Amino acid sequence: MKITEISSKKVEALINEMNENDPVVMLNLVRYNSDALYEDSEKYTTCSGAEAYLKRYATAFNAIAANEGITEIKVKYIGDVKGLLCGREDEQWDAIVLVEYPNLAAFRKITESSEYEAKAEPHRKAALQDWRLIATVSLV
Template sequence: MKVENAVMPSPEQAMGFFGMEEDGPFVMVNLLRFKEKAEYADGSDSHLTGAEAYARYGEEVRKLVEGLGGKIRYQGRVAGLLLGEVEDLWDVVALAEYPSLAAFREMAMSPAMHAIEHHRKAGLAGQLNIRTKPGEGF
């Protein structure tokens, strides 16, 4: 299995994701890996760690998610791996619940999101975002 962290989706990934059928609430699993030091495009805040830069984004995105009727369900530091193998572990796992794909798209395309995404880019080395549906599976 190939695992490839990314900071932003490709246009094809974004079109495929947002082109999915609207089917109600979902939970996004976010596997986050931070840069050792923040890397802002303008060179500012170079004293911050990647995690500190991302925390600026995280606090503001929490407000956006809650404003849509969603909720940050969980956030925790990755402490170890019991089963499987990956080259590098992620630093943090976060679960965010969204009321709909339309609500998520509205947030992702909003001016408010655009205004904070520089913190995300400054702090993240890469991530995986996995959309899950409650009550489905096995």
């Protein structure tokens, strides 16, 4: 099943049960569309799903974060998936991305902004065939 939407209700519920000062690392499991599928295809030049996500979406996301005054975001790792050693065969991923935020509220501030909806979200939606976004906190 294709999933590419962030649930604001789930984000809010998680914020309410977490320590508000805890840094959070988001695990992104991504499967790209071979070609980015923009709703407004006249507005954007053709590119791969990977380019739409890693270049266009990431650039827009970082600019929005800066505009919101959130500068402590760190991309910890971006990697190509080479093989599934344990897991469901019907869930195949092209890449994983680990991004650290100062807290979950910072992530929410970015992703619920009107600027995100206008400038970043179109690239994410065009880029991704499927996606899992998992919030984690350090155990040690």
